[in-house]
Amino acid sequence: MNPARHQGRELLPEPYRIKMVEPLRIIPPEARKKAVREAGYNTFLLRSRDIYIDLLTDSGTNAMSDAQWSAMMMGDEAYAGSQSYFRLVEAVQSIYGYRYVIPTHQGRGAEHILSRCLIRPGSIVPGNMYFTTTRLHQELAGGGFADVIVDEAYDPQCDDSFKGNIDLRKLENLTKKVSAPKIAYVAVGAPVNMAGGQPVSMENMRQVSAFCRKRGIPLVLDAARAVENAYFIQQREPGYGLKPVRDILREMCSLTDICTMSAKKDAFANIGGFLAMNDASLYEEAKNLCVVYEGLHTYGGLAGRDLEALAQGIRESVERDDWIAHRISQVQYLWRGLKDAGIPVVHPCGGHAVFVDAQAFLPHIPQKLLPAQTLAAAIYADSGVRSMERGIVSAGRDAATKQDHAPELELVRLTLPRRVYTQTHLDYVSRGVRRTFQRRDSLCGLKFVYEPKYLRFFQARFAPVPKAPSARRRGRPGPRAGRRARPRSGAGPRPSRRT
Ligand code: PM9
Numbered sequence: 337m338n339p340a341r342h343q344g345r346e347l348l349p350e351p352y353r354i355k356m357v358e359p360l361r362i363i364p365p366e367a368r369k370k371a372v373r374e375a376g377y378n379t380f381l382l383r384s385r386d387i388y389i390d391l392l393t394d395s396g397t398n399a400m401s402d403a404q405w406s407a408m409m410m411g412d413e414a415y416a417g418s419q420s421y422f423r424l425v426e427a428v429q430s431i432y433g434y435r436y437v438i439p440t441h442q443g444r445g446a447e448h449i450l451s452r453c454l455i456r457p458g459s460i461v462p463g464n465m466y467f468t469t470t471r472l473h474q475e476l477a478g479g480g481f482a483d484v485i486v487d488e489a490y491d492p493q494c495d496d497s498f499k500g501n502i503d504l505r506k507l508e509n510l511t512k513k514v515s516a517p518k519i520a521y522v523a524v525g526a527p528v529n530m531a532g533g534q535p536v537s538m539e540n541m542r543q544v545s546a547f548c549r550k551r552g553i554p555l556v557l558d559a560a561r562a563v564e565n566a567y568f569i570q571q572r573e574p575g576y577g578l579k580p581v582r583d584i585l586r587e588m589c590s591l592t593d594i595c596t597m598s599a600k601k602d603a604f605a606n607i608g609g610f611l612a613m614n615d616a617s618l619y620e621e622a623k624n625l626c627v628v629y630e631g632l633h634t635y636g637g638l639a640g641r642d643l644e645a646l647a648q649g650i651r652e653s654v655e656r657d658d659w660i661a662h663r664i665s666q667v668q669y670l671w672r673g674l675k676d677a678g679i680p681v682v683h684p685c686g687g688h689a690v691f692v693d694a695q696a697f698l699p700h701i702p703q704k705l706l707p708a709q710t711l712a713a714a715i716y717a718d719s720g721v722r723s724m725e726r727g728i729v730s731a732g733r734d735a736a737t738k739q740d741h742a743p744e745l746e747l748v749r750l751t752l753p754r755r756v757y758t759q760t761h762l763d764y765v766s767r768g769v770r771r772t773f774q775r776r777d778s779l780c781g782l783k784f785v786y787e788p789k790y791l792r793f794f795q796a797r798f799a800p801v802p803k804a805p806s807a808r809r810r811g812r813p814g815p816r817a818g819r820r821a822r823p824r825s826g827a828g829p830r831p832s833r834r835t
Pocket of ligand 1: 392393394395442443444445467468469470525529558560561598599600609
C-alpha cells in the first residue's frame with residue numbers, strides 16, 4: 337500500500353522482521369497491586385521487571401535497526417574531534433538542514449543550553465502548549481512561558497486536523513502587550529506532545545515564521561517528533577500528499593532558525609539529542625556552554641557509538657515513508673480499539689501515543705484528587721501495562737505563586753515505542769484498559785505524600801484517598817460530566833492557570 341494514501345483504518349504490516357527478542361513476563365495481579373503500592377502509585381517508580389507491556393514513553397525505548405547496531409561498532413571514541421561527531425553533523429545538516437550542530441546527552445541538555453543563551457530575567461517565551469522539561473529550563477533561566485496554542489487543542493473531542501497550531505492573534509496580542517524585545521523566542525513543538533501528539537500545519541508554520549522574521553524574533557522548533565508531524569502534513573494538508581516525508585521535514589525546518597532535539601524519539605536512539613541553529617554567534621555561545629554542562633562540543637555527553645547510532649537513526653527516520661506510516665498506523669489501531677469500546681480518547685489520534693481522557697473516564701474523581709495518576713496506576717494493576725500521567729501532576733506548580741497549575745487536559749498517555757510491540761500486544765492493551773473501564777466506579781483518587789521540587793511527576797509518591805460517602809450517593813455522572821465547556825475562541829494568550 338502507498339503510505340501516502342493510508343487512511344488510518346487498518347494496521348499496516350510491519351516493514352521489518354524481528355531478529356532479536358527480549359523476554360517479557362507478567363506478574364500475578366496480587367504482585368502488581370503490591371508493586372504499584374510500593375511505587376507510591378507513580379508508574380515512573382515501578383521496576384521494569386514488573387511490567388508486561390511498557391507504554392510509559394517512546395523516548396529512548398525504541399528498537400534500533402541492524403544498521404544502527406553496526407554503525408555503533410564504528411564509534412570513534414576519541415575525546416576530541418571524533419569522526420562520529422562529524423558523521424552526526426553531516427546527518428543533521430542533510431536531513432534537518434541547520435548549519436551548526438551541537439550534540440547533547442538528550443533533549444533537555446539542548447533546552448538548557450538554549451535557555452541560558454537566549455533567555456534573560458523577565459523574558460517571555462510564547463509557544464504551542466508547555467512541555468515539562470522545556471518550560472522548566474525557560475523558568476530556571478529567568479523567563480516565563482506563555483501559551484498561544486489554538487483553543488481547539490483543549491477540547492479532547494474536537495477532530496480538527498491541526499490542533500497543534502499557534503493562534504496568530506494570541507501571539508500578536510502578546511507581542512503588543514510585552515513588546516518584541518522581551519520575547520526571547522517563539523517555541524513551536526511539532527507535534528504537540530501534551531495536547532495529544534497533535535500536529536502543526538505547514539501553513540501555520542509559514543505564518544508564524546513570517547511573523548517572527550518581520551520582528552526579528554527567533555523561531556525555535558522542538559523537533560523531537562517532527563518526522564511524525566511531517567507525516568501528518570503529508571496525510572492531511574492539501575498540496576503535500578505526494579511529497580516524501582523527508583522533503584516536508586526539511587521545509588518545516590527551513591521556516592525556523594533553531595532546533596532542540598531529543599533524538600530518543602524520531603531518531604530511534606536510546607540516548608542522545610542535539611541543538612542546531614543557523615546563527616554563527618549563537619553557535620559560538622552555545623558551543624562554549626556545552627563544554628560546561630554536557631562535555632566537549634564534539635561529543636556533548638555521548639559516547640562515539642551513541643553519535644553513530646544517532647546519525648544512522650536520523651537518516652533512517654526519513655529514508656522510507658513506510659517506517660513512519662507503520663508507526664502511526666499502530667497508534668491508530670490502538671486508538672480505534674479503545675474508542676470502539678467506548679473509552680474516552682483524545683481526538684483525533686495523535687502520532688506517538690493514545691491519550692485517554694481521564695477526567696471523562698473517571699468523572700467522579702475531581703482533578704485535585706488526580707484522576708489521571710489514579711487511572712495510570714489502575715491500568716497497571718489490572719493488566720501490567722505501564723502508562724504515564726499527563727495532567728495536573730505533570731503540569732506542576734506556577735513558578736511565581738507556587739499554586740498547582742490546573743490544566744484543562746487531564747490525560748493518561750499510552751505511548752508506543754517504535755518497532756517494539758506487535759498487534760497482539762496492542763490487543764492485550766485494549767482489553768486491559770477495557771477491564772479498568774468496567775470497574776471505573778470502584779476507583780478512588782490519590783493525594784501527594786511526597787512532592788519533589790522540580791518535574792514532580794517523575795519522582796512524586798501518592799496514597800489513595802478513600803471515597804467520600806456523598807460521592808457514592810451522587811452516582812456516576814454522564815460521560816462528559818465534570819468537564820468544563822469548550823473554551824471560546826479567544827484572541828489573548830491563555831490565562832496563567834492554563835499551562
Ligand atoms: N519527552 C516523553 O516521554 C521523555 C520523558 S517526559 C519528560 O514524552 C519533547 C516534545 C519531549 C521531550 C521528552 C523533551 C525532552 C523535549 N521535547 O527527555 O530530555 O517529548 O530527551 O527530551 C519524554 P529528553
